[in-house]
Amino acid sequence: MKTGERNGLLLVISSPSGAGKSTLTRRLLAEDDAFELSISATTRPAREGEEHGKHYFFLDRPSFERMIADDDLLEYAEVFGNLYGTPKAPVEEAIGGGRDVLFDVDWQGAQQLRLSALGTAVVSIFILPPSIAELQQRLISRAKDAPDVIARRMDQAMSEISHWAEYDYVLVNDDLDACYAQIGTIVGAERLRLKRQPRTRSFVDSLDREFKDR
Numbered sequence: 001m002k003t004g005e006r007n008g009l010l011l012v013i014s015s016p017s018g019a020g021k022s023t024l025t026r027r028l029l030a031e032d033d034a035f036e037l038s039i040s041a042t043t044r045p046a047r048e049g050e051e052h053g054k055h056y057f058f059l060d061r062p063s064f065e066r067m068i069a070d071d072d073l074l075e076y077a078e079v080f081g082n083l084y085g086t087p088k089a090p091v092e093e094a095i096g097g098g099r100d101v102l103f104d105v106d107w108q109g110a111q112q113l114r115l116s117a118l119g120t121a122v123v124s125i126f127i128l129p130p131s132i133a134e135l136q137q138r139l140i141s142r143a144k145d146a147p148d149v150i151a152r153r154m155d156q157a158m159s160e161i162s163h164w165a166e167y168d169y170v171l172v173n174d175d176l177d178a179c180y181a182q183i184g185t186i187v188g189a190e191r192l193r194l195k196r197q198p199r200t201r202s203f204v205d206s207l208d209r210e211f212k213d214r
Helices: 021-031 061-069 088-096 107-115 132-141 147-161 176-191 200-213
Strands: 010-014 035-037 073-079 082-087 100-104 122-128 169-172
Touching (some): 021 035, 061 073, 061 082, 073 107, 082 088, 100 107, 122 176
Parallel strands (some): 010 122
Antiparallel strands (some): 073 082
């Protein structure tokens, strides 16, 4: 479908750390060119290899707080002492042009997006791990975090999972390929929803005219 033939959607994917969200979102971005990733603003320092404007907009805390005061963010939250948020303008431009925007946010961000001015465009998916033991093992095996950070992430996972029922769809990532295929099914169906097909009314009107001209 060409850009502009339908309204864009905001796809929100959330999960506790280690459930596979990042792998799934990277694959979706690589294989579905209708999606673009929402680039978040954050007050956390850039990690090695991260670029401002590509991975995040890295801001100091006063700059981030000015964006909050000026209502320039669709959502924001504080996670482990750092602020994260979604700049409003690029998202509005994308969905207005019929493009889809992918959000990798936590339950707080998902909640704020649903309550925002663009809430009707939101489709939300929560990814669950197959077990808590598997979740912990994934965090350990990826060797990115110190043991104390892993412990904090496990503590946080309980709180995050408690919000599963707030989402439109809930998937268990016990098989990465199967979970990814389920996401594809959801996206395909949501793109066909009547509310995202602005040309349908004019098409039906043309059918009505054909009936009258018979």
